[in-house]
Amino acid sequence: MKRFLIFTLSLITLISLQFDQSIQAQTSEKYDISLYSGIKWRQIGPFRGGRSGTVCGVLNNPNLYYMGTAGGGVWKSIDGGSSWSCISDSYFGGSIGAVAVSESDPNVIYVGEGEQTVRGDVSSGWGCWKSDDAGKTWRKIGLEQSEHISEDKDTSN
Numbered sequence: 001m002k003r004f005l006i007f008t009l010s011l012i013t014l015i016s017l018q019f020d021q022s023i024q025a026q027t028s029e030k031y032d033i034s035l036y037s038g039i040k041w042r043q044i045g046p047f048r049g050g051r052s053g054t055v056c057g058v059l060n061n062p063n064l065y066y067m068g069t070a071g072g073g074v075w076k077s078i079d080g081g082s083s084w085s086c087i088s089d090s091y092f093g094g095s096i097g098a099v100a101v102s103e104s105d106p107n108v109i110y111v112g113e114g115e116q117t118v119r120g121d122v123s124s125g126w127g128c129w130k131s132d133d134a135g136k137t138w139r140k141i142g143l144e145q146s147e148h149i150s151e152d153k154d155t156s157n
Contacts (some may be wrong), residue, residue: 002127053115055101066135068096070115076135087135092126107134114146 027125051070058064063080066087074096088096088111098112109131127144131137 045125050117053095053097054090054099055135056101059103062110064106066099066101066109068099068111070095074109074111074135087131088129088138091138093128108132109135110139110141112143112146 042156052067053070054068056066058066062066063078065077065081066074067077067084071077071094073086075084076087077084092111092113094114095113096111097114097116098110099111102108102110111129111131113126113128127146128141130141131139
């Protein structure tokens with residue numbers, strides 16, 4: 001019985017050593033750095049915006065976007081999403097469930113507060129806001145008791 005146990009342990013040790021050497025050989029391969037020279041890192045989205053629940057582009061302006069987040073208010077990108085800035089600070093913040101830009105006047109933005117995400121810890125909000133100057137200033141327009149205003153995601157029509 002002892003011989004069998006010693007034989008088995010020796011066999012397991014040999015197999016594991018071979019496997020370890022095989023793994024080391026695979027991970028120590030060198031790659032030509034020129035293969036990766038064209039890759040550039042970039043951040044997508046704001047660094048501290050919270051979960052994004054809604055995003056809206058602007059008609060005839062492919063680089064202008066607005067995003068509503070679960071804990072960081074409304075954010076604006078003028079470069080197709082490469083960089084973002086918060087445009088709701090000093091007016092409102094927190095959870096955003098809907099963002100819409102007027103098709104007839106891209107300076108007019110509507111925002112509904114209150115995260116629409118189905119999860120156990122959703123954040124509620126306090127109504128709707130409107131900007132007439134592309135997010136520079138905001139005014140409250142109602143629905144303070146609604147708590148969760150989200151956009152209609154029905155794309156069937």
